[in-house]
Amino acid sequence: MNNNLSIFLDITGKKVLVVGGGKVAWRKVSALLDKGCEIKVVSPKLISNFDSLIKNGKVTFYKRKFNNKDLLDNNIVFAATDDVNLNKNIFLEGEKHNVLVNNVTSYKDSTFIMPANHQQEFISISVSTHGKNPFLSKYLKNILAKSFSEKSEKLAEILNKYRVKSINEPCSQCKRQFWEIAEKNLPSSLCEIENLSDQHFKYLNEILLKEYNKIFQRGSKHDKNH
Numbered sequence: 001m002n003n004n005l006s007i008f009l010d011i012t013g014k015k016v017l018v019v020g021g022g023k024v025a026w027r028k029v030s031a032l033l034d035k036g037c038e039i040k041v042v043s044p045k046l047i048s049n050f051d052s053l054i055k056n057g058k059v060t061f062y063k064r065k066f067n068n069k070d071l072l073d074n075n076i077v078f079a080a081t082d083d084v085n086l087n088k089n090i091f092l093e094g095e096k097h098n099v100l101v102n103n104v105t106s107y108k109d110s111t112f113i114m115p116a117n118h119q120q121e122f123i124s125i126s127v128s129t130h131g132k133n134p135f136l137s138k139y140l141k142n143i144l145a146k147s148f149s150e151k152s153e154k155l156a157e158i159l160n161k162y163r164v165k166s167i168n169e170p171c172s173q174c175k176r177q178f179w180e181i182a183e184k185n186l187p188s189s190l191c192e193i194e195n196l197s198d199q200h201f202k203y204l205n206e207i208l209l210k211e212y213n214k215i216f217q218r219g220s221k222h223d224k225n226h
């Protein structure tokens with residue numbers, strides 16, 4: 001087993017430093033773009049992918065080697081250099097100052113690791129092998145991404161309607177009952193979701209609406225009587 005906690009972290013307003021300016025640093029910066037955080041890169045060299053980001057102010061670049069003081073003013077640091085010892089040192093310094101460090105050359109000397117991620121409007125898919133096999137994470141994520149296409153988004157859209165509708169309903173037992181019935185009426189595999197036709201979606205929506213009205217009318221009577 002491992003001690004990793006899977007979480008989705010809101011990084012709006014966070015100060016993020018990427019140490020290194022190669023291909024891996026670029027991948028990490030790409031994942032951070034448009035997430036509302038402040039991105040700085042420190043590295044003596046940079047690949048040209050960074051040029052436009054620096055020009056349009058999305059990334060602040062410091063053309064020099066990392067020094068330990070760089071850690072102090074940041075919430076999250078990516079140690080993405082090709083120097084294994086330096087990356088480990090950045091992690092150890094981060095531990096001292098409670099800064100979260102992702103070390104791209106050692107999952108053991110990291111506070112957190114990045115999963116392979118595929119993001120859609122309603123659904124995100126993240127796969128990790130607890131640091132053991134990033135190729136496998138990427139491979140599985142790509143397979144899953146194909147299955148989670150517009151059909152699962154459409155399903156999410158329908159189900160979200162009932163989530164919004166029921167969120168302020170006082171009867172939590174009714175909510176549980178509604179989602180149990182919903183589950184019974186849903187496909188039981190990704191493959192079946194992919195095969196849903198517009199007619200199926202229409203039918204599903206009709207069933208859910210009928211069940212919703214039945215359960216919550218029953219729910220309000222239940223509340224009045226007790």
Ligand SMILES: C[C@@]1(CC(=O)O)C2=NC(=C\c3[nH]c(c(CCC(=O)O)c3CC(=O)O)Cc3[nH]c(c(CC(=O)O)c3CCC(=O)O)/C=C3\N/C(=C\2)[C@@H](CCC(=O)O)[C@]3(C)CC(=O)O)/[C@H]1CCC(=O)O
Nearest residue numbers: 104105106107113114115116128129130131133134137138
């Ligand atoms: C998923 C992804 C997310 C991302 O980076 O955003 C990610 N690595 C990706 C790709 C990838 N990485 C590597 C290859 C070449 C094949 C191979 O060597 O295996 C490929 C494939 C490719 O590039 O096609 C090499 C590699 N990676 C690490 C080491 C060092 C080590 O093993 O300790 C080495 C050896 C370096 C060397 O030998 O020189 C370490 C890590 N890589 C992780 C994440 C974390 C664990 C994730 C997990 O739990 O599975 C962790 C621990 C730390 C971290 O970086 O967060 C991203 C896919 C993005 C996408 O979806 O496209």
Ligand SMILES: NC(=O)c1ccc[n+]([C@@H]2O[C@H](COP(=O)([O-])OP(=O)(O)OC[C@H]3O[C@@H](n4cnc5c(N)ncnc54)[C@H](O)[C@@H]3O)[C@@H](O)[C@H]2O)c1
Nearest residue numbers: 019020021022023024025042043044045065066081082104
């Ligand atoms: N975690 C992953 O997903 C993953 C994937 C592939 C490779 N890797 C490993 O990650 C490392 C980086 O890979 P890359 O392809 O980006 O390498 P790279 O050689 O393209 O880039 C290394 C960068 O580190 C910078 N650097 C070196 N010393 C520095 C210092 N003292 N301060 C600041 N920056 C410094 C260099 O200027 C360069 O920009 C390699 O060791 C590689 O084996 C990790």
